[in-house]
Amino acid sequence: MNELNIVKFVNGLPKAELHLHIEGTFEPELMFEIAQRNQIALPYDSVEAIRNAYQFSNLQDFLDIYYAGASVLIHEQDFYDLTWAYLQKVHAENVVHVEIFFDPQTHTERGVAFETVIKGIHAALEAGKSKLNISYKLIMSYLRHLDEASAFETLKSSLPYKEWIFGVGLDSSEMGNPPSKFKHVFEASAKEGYKLFAHGGEEGPPEYIWEALDLLKIDRLDHGNRCLEDSLLVQELANRKMGLTVCPLSNLKLKVVKDMHEHPLKKMMDLGLLVTINSDDPAYFGGYMNDNFIAVIDALYLSKSDICKLAKNGFEASFLTEEEKKFWQSQIKEYYNQF
Numbered sequence: 001m002n003e004l005n006i007v008k009f010v011n012g013l014p015k016a017e018l019h020l021h022i023e024g025t026f027e028p029e030l031m032f033e034i035a036q037r038n039q040i041a042l043p044y045d046s047v048e049a050i051r052n053a054y055q056f057s058n059l060q061d062f063l064d065i066y067y068a069g070a071s072v073l074i075h076e077q078d079f080y081d082l083t084w085a086y087l088q089k090v091h092a093e094n095v096v097h098v099e100i101f102f103d104p105q106t107h108t109e110r111g112v113a114f115e116t117v118i119k120g121i122h123a124a125l126e127a128g129k130s131k132l133n134i135s136y137k138l139i140m141s142y143l144r145h146l147d148e149a150s151a152f153e154t155l156k157s158s159l160p161y162k163e164w165i166f167g168v169g170l171d172s173s174e175m176g177n178p179p180s181k182f183k184h185v186f187e188a189s190a191k192e193g194y195k196l197f198a199h200g201g202e203e204g205p206p207e208y209i210w211e212a213l214d215l216l217k218i219d220r221l222d223h224g225n226r227c228l229e230d231s232l233l234v235q236e237l238a239n240r241k242m243g244l245t246v247c248p249l250s251n252l253k254l255k256v257v258k259d260m261h262e263h264p265l266k267k268m269m270d271l272g273l274l275v276t277i278n279s280d281d282p283a284y285f286g287g288y289m290n291d292n293f294i295a296v297i298d299a300l301y302l303s304k305s306d307i308c309k310l311a312k313n314g315f316e317a318s319f320l321t322e323e324e325k326k327f328w329q330s331q332i333k334e335y336y337n338q339f
């Protein structure tokens with residue numbers, strides 16, 4: 001396929017996004033608009049100045065700017081607008097199912113109520129379901145640079161909205177904040193019926209992934225790149241059919257990989273891992289789902305069948321029902337045969 005056909009092919013493919021921080025979809029244009037209506041001064045005088053500031057040498061560099069951006073979100077409408085903008089964007093890319101994170105503590109730490117945040121996000125997700133036919137699961141992430149007591153408070157705040165929340169995740173600064181720090185709150189979260197997710201092996205060592213598996217008892221792993229340093233771990237992840245939500249453009253921007261040609265995605269596929277493609281924080285990393293697909297297809301010379309396998313994996317590793325998974329996987333097969 002030539003480049004034009006690849007773009008067309010990826011566009012038309014039904015896709016599921018499983019690793020997306022809603023705060024990471026905050027485009028500079030909307031950031032300016034919301035900052036203005038909330039009368040908050042941004043340290044930038046234009047949209048271009050914001051975009052120019054998006055040069056990161058590691059995860060922490062990015063997180064500092066990401067938390068600063070999120071600080072203009074105050075009202076329920078702000079969270080609605082943020083989420084709705086994301087859904088419209090991915091709808092145009094034929095993303096039909098999303099399992100997205102939000103970071104309650106990023107907002108509650110600034111005095112914005114849990115209720116305000118979740119009501120805005122939930123209302124937009126419901127609108128996405130009815131108007132755009134996008135199914136969804138919502139996951140609240142604990143910030144790992146904060147202590148476990150703060151995560152416990154977040155868990156408590158979430159309970160009145162339990163019906164709206166599918167699971168808990170673990171994100172933010174990985175190094176120095178191992179999963180073991182959150183063992184008790186993950187146990188308590190599971191008792192409330194939440195599914196369990198954690199970032200692991202983005203910058204952190206394979207030991208952190210082992211801890212996420214054995215101590216946190218996660219249902220899916222976010223990133224997971226560094227599992228490749230431990231062949232026993234790779235075997236374990238493959239045996240468990242553990243979903244790994246890989247984020248190519250994020251990995252490039254945060255210098256997890258030096259060059260997209262060196263991205264481990266294809267190696268991970270060949271080792272039998274259930275890897276999926278996701279955008280992580282697309283407003284900061286230069287692309288949504290389709291751009292992430294195209295970036296790895298070009299750099300790793302992926303075939304049409306590799307591409308379909310990745311799209312199918314997105315549904316396989318999702319928490320849709322078996323019936324829904326089968327439906328989308330057969331749609332992909334049909335699309336493959338027709339294209």
Ligand code: ADE
Pocket residue numbers: 021024059066171172173174199202250280281
């Ligand atoms: N929060 C938002 N994006 C993140 C990432 N890629 N890693 C850890 N925490 C995050």
Ligand code: ZN
Pocket residue numbers: 019020021171199222280
């Ligand atoms: Zn992430």
